[in-house]
Amino acid sequence: MHAPLTDRDILLVVDVQNDFLPGGALAVPDGDAIVPIVNRLARRFAHVILTQDWHVAGHLSFASAHPAKSPFEIVDLAYGPQVLWPDHCVQGTVGAEFAPGLDIPQAELVLRKGYRREIDSYSVFLEADRVTHTGLAGYLRERGFTRVHLAGLATDFCVAWSAVDARGYGFEVVVIDDACRAIDTGGSLAAARTRMRDAGVEEVRSSELPGIS
Numbered sequence: 001m002h003a004p005l006t007d008r009d010i011l012l013v014v015d016v017q018n019d020f021l022p023g024g025a026l027a028v029p030d031g032d033a034i035v036p037i038v039n040r041l042a043r044r045f046a047h048v049i050l051t052q053d054w055h056v057a058g059h060l061s062f063a064s065a066h067p068a069k070s071p072f073e074i075v076d077l078a079y080g081p082q083v084l085w086p087d088h089c090v091q092g093t094v095g096a097e098f099a100p101g102l103d104i105p106q107a108e109l110v111l112r113k114g115y116r117r118e119i120d121s122y123s124v125f126l127e128a129d130r131v132t133h134t135g136l137a138g139y140l141r142e143r144g145f146t147r148v149h150l151a152g153l154a155t156d157f158c159v160a161w162s163a164v165d166a167r168g169y170g171f172e173v174v175v176i177d178d179a180c181r182a183i184d185t186g187g188s189l190a191a192a193r194t195r196m197r198d199a200g201v202e203e204v205r206s207s208e209l210p211g212i213s
């Protein structure tokens with residue numbers, strides 16, 4: 001049984017942005033289905049953080065930044081292999097805005113990541129070079145949170161990387177399955193599930209979560 005939610009629990013809502021919804025530049029299949037679920041979930045937590053993928057134009061994770069490369073191919077960047085994506089979540093564009101149906105005005109922090117041209121960041125904690133910190137781990141610790149719940153897009157990239165990193169920083173981690181959707185390219189969803197399980201990430205359905213005590 002999942003322990004009761006307390007003041008030490010935080011809900012992290014990952015990248016629920018227009019470009020990841022159907023019709024967006026990097027649409028996650030069925031991504032819009034999570035919006036009402038996430039809204040409902042957010043009302044059950046005392047504390048909520050939203051994150052945004054927040055790239056500069058010409059970001060090196062974009063296929064368009066590499067001659068003769070197409071989206072979903074893999075290239076080697078300074079820090080290792082990088083999946084190439086369609087241009088998405090460019091700072092200040094409509095695609096980078098939160099989904100219009102997202103209704104979480106009580107969110108206490110909006111954390112942006114992926115704003116360095118040379119470094120992608122699936123994780124909301126540690127960028128893809130694995131040395132550049134976003135500062136979120138320090139923020140959570142300073143505020144006394146001990147358990148992180150994750151919802152959002154996409155299960156196999158930003159949610160999974162964030163979940164595994166949160167474990168690495170010593171937080172208890174719970175991924176709320178029905179409040180996430182996956183991209184699933186090149187076996188990425190199965191690989192992400194394995195990495196999360198090996199890291200000790202718990203997966204639950206939103207209906208299994210208790211109320212706030």
Ligand code: VGL
Pocket residue numbers: 015053085122153154155156157158159
């Ligand atoms: C994401 C691919 C590229 C995500 C962000 O939010 O999961 N995926 N950029």
Ligand code: ZN
Pocket residue numbers: 053055061085088089114
């Ligand atoms: Zn991105």
